[in-house]
Amino acid sequence: MPVSKLRVLSFGLTIDGYGAGPSQDIKNPLGVGGESLLAWAVATRTFRMLHGASGGDETGIDEEFAARGFRNIGAWIIGRNMFSPVRGPWPNFGWKGWWGDNPPFHCDVFVVTHFPRPPLQMEGGTTFYFETEGIESTLQKATQAADGKDVRLGGGVSLVRQYLMAGLVDEIHLAIVPTLIGTGESLLSGIDLVKMGYRCVEYVPSPKVVHMVLRR
Amino acid sequence: MPVSKLRVLSFGLTIDGYGAGPSQDIKNPLGVGGESLLAWAVATRTFRMLHGASGGDETGIDEEFAARGFRNIGAWIIGRNMFSPVRGPWPNFGWKGWWGDNPPFHCDVFVVTHFPRPPLQMEGGTTFYFETEGIESTLQKATQAADGKDVRLGGGVSLVRQYLMAGLVDEIHLAIVPTLIGTGESLLSGIDLVKMGYRCVEYVPSPKVVHMVLRR
Numbered sequence: 001m002p003v004s005k006l007r008v009l010s011f012g013l014t015i016d017g018y019g020a021g022p023s024q025d026i027k028n029p030l031g032v033g034g035e036s037l038l039a040w041a042v043a044t045r046t047f048r049m050l051h052g053a054s055g056g057d058e059t060g061i062d063e064e065f066a067a068r069g070f071r072n073i074g075a076w077i078i079g080r081n082m083f084s085p086v087r088g089p090w091p092n093f094g095w096k097g098w099w100g101d102n103p104p105f106h107c108d109v110f111v112v113t114h115f116p117r118p119p120l121q122m123e124g125g126t127t128f129y130f131e132t133e134g135i136e137s138t139l140q141k142a143t144q145a146a147d148g149k150d151v152r153l154g155g156g157v158s159l160v161r162q163y164l165m166a167g168l169v170d171e172i173h174l175a176i177v178p179t180l181i182g183t184g185e186s187l188l189s190g191i192d193l194v195k196m197g198y199r200c201v202e203y204v205p206s207p208k209v210v211h212m213v214l215r216r
Numbered sequence: 217m218p219v220s221k222l223r224v225l226s227f228g229l230t231i232d233g234y235g236a237g238p239s240q241d242i243k244n245p246l247g248v249g250g251e252s253l254l255a256w257a258v259a260t261r262t263f264r265m266l267h268g269a270s271g272g273d274e275t276g277i278d279e280e281f282a283a284r285g286f287r288n289i290g291a292w293i294i295g296r297n298m299f300s301p302v303r304g305p306w307p308n309f310g311w312k313g314w315w316g317d318n319p320p321f322h323c324d325v326f327v328v329t330h331f332p333r334p335p336l337q338m339e340g341g342t343t344f345y346f347e348t349e350g351i352e353s354t355l356q357k358a359t360q361a362a363d364g365k366d367v368r369l370g371g372g373v374s375l376v377r378q379y380l381m382a383g384l385v386d387e388i389h390l391a392i393v394p395t396l397i398g399t400g401e402s403l404l405s406g407i408d409l410v411k412m413g414y415r416c417v418e419y420v421p422s423p424k425v426v427h428m429v430l431r432r
Contacts, residue, residue, distance in 0.1 A: 015390065015416060015428055016404045017233045033410075174231065176392065178419035178428055182410025188232045189405055194249075194398025200231060203394035205421030212231055212394055 004143045005150045005170040006077075008160055009069040012037030012209075013185075019157040019187035029098055036179040040147050040208045041066050048102035061206035065173065066185045074146025077138055079159035080113035083185065084167040088113050096120060097128065108145040110138050112159055135162050157185035164191055172198070172214040220359045221366045221386035222293075224287035224376055228253030228425075229390045229401075235373040235403035242301040245314055248327065252395040256424045257282050266320035275424035278409050281389065290362025293354055295375035296329035305313065305331050312336060324361040326354050328375055351378050373401035380407055388414070388430040 020033025202213035237247025418429035
């Protein structure tokens with residue numbers, strides 16, 4: 001029986017250490033300037049296929065890492081702010097995520113939130129579950145749903161930091177982008193990854209970004 | 217008449233954003249674990265020649281960046297802690313730097329410190345001047361000494377941060393190493409480089425590290 005791992009994959013990080021820009025809202029899902037964090041991934045075939053487009057880089061290093069992000073993944077965990085620009089209690093249940101009727105997950109997605117909401121079944125096998133009992137309980141449910149496959153921790157920065165500090169993350173694949181963002185959400189500041197047993201096990205530069213994989 | 221620039225060159229940065237490890241002392245001039253920040257440079261021909269050794273990588277990307285660090289440099293500025301493991305007032309003038317009788321600078325080196333000390337002339341054209349009137353005054357003196365060439369700001373982290381925040385740095389060449397250090401001196405945290413007008417103008421990965429050049 002394979003052991004399910006919790007993995008952060010294809011997570012963009014700027015030179016100055018930010019995983020998202022400031023002032024996230026409906027126009028800037030990754031914060032102001034945050035699109036630079038994803039530009040490498042958006043160009044890949046994997047990303048384009050997932051969003052119903054064709055073409056894209058088929059064979060490069062970036063494509064290989066983007067594809068890894070969906071291989072052997074049985075469930076996702078994401079934060080409320082990654083699901084929605086809404087803050088506070090749900091005013092209604094009209095918001096169904098950033099991804100249209102057929103989101104690119106195609107499995108159960110557990111949304112960590114303080115505000116309960118009924119599960120939301122989408123096309124293509126994605127169901128959003130809204131979890132209000134904390135990150136450990138959410139991980140248990142996601143692991144069960146993954147049924148032996150791994151759980152991908154999608155973000156945002158705040159949720160990744162919470163899982164890191166709780167010692168629950170098995171692997172982090174960072175894509176370091178040659179960009180400054182100036183301010184925003186710092187991914188690793190104040191977290192002693194060495195003390196927690198992580199080391200860098202892969203260093204693979206592409207023409208656009210440098211991929212680094214941390215494991216313990 | 218060329219305008220002299222203030223440049224930070226060959227400055228190592230870990231994945232987690234540190235430019236030096238913790239607990240610097242005589243055994244750990246870059247702090248505990250800090251040697252990983254310099255390993256790429258130590259292997260280059262430039263570095264080996266400067267330290268009186270032969271061999272080393274002659275043609276690679278790392279050598280090109282290491283060599284840039286000494287081209288057109290007319291003076292250096294370094295912090296007291298980069299000159300010496302001594303803290304507080306000088307107990308005597310016995311400490312003459314980490315680099316032996318013939319240091320690799322071969323020009324005037326201005327040491328920013330709170331504690332006055334007479335200039336120290338070494339072999340090979342290096343003279344250390346101990347400057348107690350602050351970073352701006354030191355930059356003026358170094359620029360004068362550089363006589364049209366550039367001034368290299370050697371470090372450590374604290375001094376680079378002071379010059380950055382004062383808006384006095386023209387160029388920063390970072391070598392991002394695929395290593396975690398866990399704790400130490402964060403180079404860029406809390407400094408909004410975008411607001412200050414910096415952007416990344418070069419991205420050159422080598423097999424060991426990724427070189428990024430920031431300019432404004």
